[in-house]
Amino acid sequence: MEKYIINGGNRLTGEISILGAKNAVLPILAATVIGGNKSIISNIPNLRDVEIMKEILIALGCSVDGTGSTMVIDSKPLNQIIVPEELVREMRSSIIFMGAMLARTGEVIISYPGGCEIGPRPIDLHLKALRNMGAEIEESHGHLYCKTEGLKGADIQLDYPSVGATENIILAGVTAEGTTIIRNAAREPEIIDLQNYLNKSGARISGAGTSVITIEGVKNLRDVTHSIISDRIVAGTIMTAAAITGGDIIINNVIVDHVIGIIAKMKEAGVMIYSNGTSMKVTGPRRINPIEMLQTLPYPGFPTDMQAQMMALLSIANGTSIISETVFENRFKHAEELTRMGANIKTFGRVAVINGVKELTGAKTTAKDLRGGAALTLAGLVARGTTEVYNIHHIERGYEDLHLMLQKLGADIIKSN
Structure with a gap:
C-alpha cells in the first residue's frame, strides 16, 4: 500500500502553477x-x-x-x-x-x-x-x-x-x-x-x-x-502549505476570484496574501491566529473541500478556533488522525473545537477521504519528526502528484510502497 513519508520542519518557498480543476x-x-x-x-x-x-x-x-x-x-x-x-x-x-x-x-x-x-x-x-x-x-x-x-x-x-x-x-x-x-x-x-x-x-x-x-x-x-479552469481547492491547499510552514509561495495560474472565501479566512488567521487576478503571493505568519468561527457553506461561502486543510492549520494556532461543517455531516474523520499527531480537537456532531497546540509530532496516520488526506499531509509538513500518511489513493483522486508539488517547494516528502 502506497504512503507518503514526510519529515517535517521545512519552510516551503518557491513558485508553482495550478492545474485544471x-x-x-x-x-x-x-x-x-x-x-x-x-x-x-x-x-x-x-x-x-x-x-x-x-x-x-x-x-x-x-x-x-x-x-x-x-x-x-x-x-x-x-x-x-x-x-x-x-x-x-x-x-x-x-x-x-x-x-x-x-x-x-x-x-x-x-x-x-x-x-x-x-x-x-x-x-x-x-x-x-x-x-x-x-x-x-x-x-x-x-x-x-x-x-x-x-x-x-x-x-x-x-x-x-x-x-x-x-x-x-x-x-x-x-x-x-x-x-x-x-x-x-x-x-x-x-x-x-x-x-x-x-x-x-x-x-x-x-x-x-x-x-x-x-x-x-x-x-x-x-x-x-x-x-479547463484551474483548481481552486488545489490552490487553497498550497496556500495552506505556505501558511502552516511559515513559508513564502507564489501561486500562478489561479483564478483569484474563485478563492476569495479562502483568502478571507487565511487573512483572519494572520496569513499575508497579495494577488493580481491570476497569481498570488502567500506568506505564512510566525504564529497562526485562531479563527473564532469558520462555517462551510455553498459557494461563494467557505468551501467544505477546504475545511480539513484549515483544521490542520488551526491545530497549531495561538488559541481556540471553532469549525461548523454545514455541508456534509460526516466530514471530521481527519480530526481523530490529527489528534494522533498531538492536535487538541473535540468534535460535537457537525462542530469541531480546536485548541491550538505549540507543535505537532510525527505519527502514522491514515487518510479516510480525499481532503482529509491532504490535511494530514499538510500537518506532516510542520510536525516534529516523521509522519506517514497511508491510503494515499484517496489523495490521488483529487491531486496530481501532491508530493512532487510539495517537493518542488522544499518539502521533505516521498511516496513509498
Missing part, C-alpha cells in the same frame, strides 16, 4: 456524450477520478484519445446504455451521466454512486428534477433504470443548491424540448465552466454563477475545443 473536468467529460460530436479538452489533471470517467466513456462506446493533459473524445460511436457498476461505485460524480445519457439516448441504467465516505449525499434532488423533465426512473436492487420518450423543459426549484443536481439538470436540458429554468441553482465556478464548454458546442445556457440558470433546448451540438 477536478470538479470542472468531471461534468464536462460527462457532457461530451450528449451531442455525438467531437470534443478536444485541455488542461486536464492526471487524477484517478479522471481515469474513471475516461473508462466510463470507453465502456459506453466512445472513442477516447489524447496525450498528457489533452483528451480527444468522439461520442458518435456511443452504443451502450449501462454505466459499469464497478466504476460508478468508485466515484460519486459518475451520477451526472444520468442527465447526459437521458439527453443522448433517452435511456440509462446506473447504480447508486460511491466515492469518499463523508456522510450521506442523497440524489433525491437529481431524481425529482429529471422526473419533472419527463424521465421515468425506477429504483431496484441498488440500480436506477431511467427512461424517457423525450425530455421536456421544466421550471425547477431546488430545495438546496446542490452542485451535482444543478449539473445533471443542465446536461438533461441542453437538448430537451423547450426551456428549463433552475432556481436556487448552485453557483460554483465549475458550473460556469460547464456552461462555457456547452455553449461553445452550440448549447444556449445563461445564468451560471447566479442562482437562476436558463437552458433553451437545441437540436444539435457541434465539435468543440475547451480548456
Whole structure:
C-alpha cells in the first residue's frame, strides 16, 4: 500500500502553477456524450477520478484519445446504455451521466454512486428534477433504470443548491424540448465552466454563477475545443502549505476570484496574501491566529473541500478556533488522525473545537477521504519528526502528484510502497 513519508520542519518557498480543476473536468467529460460530436479538452489533471470517467466513456462506446493533459473524445460511436457498476461505485460524480445519457439516448441504467465516505449525499434532488423533465426512473436492487420518450423543459426549484443536481439538470436540458429554468441553482465556478464548454458546442445556457440558470433546448451540438479552469481547492491547499510552514509561495495560474472565501479566512488567521487576478503571493505568519468561527457553506461561502486543510492549520494556532461543517455531516474523520499527531480537537456532531497546540509530532496516520488526506499531509509538513500518511489513493483522486508539488517547494516528502 502506497504512503507518503514526510519529515517535517521545512519552510516551503518557491513558485508553482495550478492545474485544471477536478470538479470542472468531471461534468464536462460527462457532457461530451450528449451531442455525438467531437470534443478536444485541455488542461486536464492526471487524477484517478479522471481515469474513471475516461473508462466510463470507453465502456459506453466512445472513442477516447489524447496525450498528457489533452483528451480527444468522439461520442458518435456511443452504443451502450449501462454505466459499469464497478466504476460508478468508485466515484460519486459518475451520477451526472444520468442527465447526459437521458439527453443522448433517452435511456440509462446506473447504480447508486460511491466515492469518499463523508456522510450521506442523497440524489433525491437529481431524481425529482429529471422526473419533472419527463424521465421515468425506477429504483431496484441498488440500480436506477431511467427512461424517457423525450425530455421536456421544466421550471425547477431546488430545495438546496446542490452542485451535482444543478449539473445533471443542465446536461438533461441542453437538448430537451423547450426551456428549463433552475432556481436556487448552485453557483460554483465549475458550473460556469460547464456552461462555457456547452455553449461553445452550440448549447444556449445563461445564468451560471447566479442562482437562476436558463437552458433553451437545441437540436444539435457541434465539435468543440475547451480548456479547463484551474483548481481552486488545489490552490487553497498550497496556500495552506505556505501558511502552516511559515513559508513564502507564489501561486500562478489561479483564478483569484474563485478563492476569495479562502483568502478571507487565511487573512483572519494572520496569513499575508497579495494577488493580481491570476497569481498570488502567500506568506505564512510566525504564529497562526485562531479563527473564532469558520462555517462551510455553498459557494461563494467557505468551501467544505477546504475545511480539513484549515483544521490542520488551526491545530497549531495561538488559541481556540471553532469549525461548523454545514455541508456534509460526516466530514471530521481527519480530526481523530490529527489528534494522533498531538492536535487538541473535540468534535460535537457537525462542530469541531480546536485548541491550538505549540507543535505537532510525527505519527502514522491514515487518510479516510480525499481532503482529509491532504490535511494530514499538510500537518506532516510542520510536525516534529516523521509522519506517514497511508491510503494515499484517496489523495490521488483529487491531486496530481501532491508530493512532487510539495517537493518542488522544499518539502521533505516521498511516496513509498
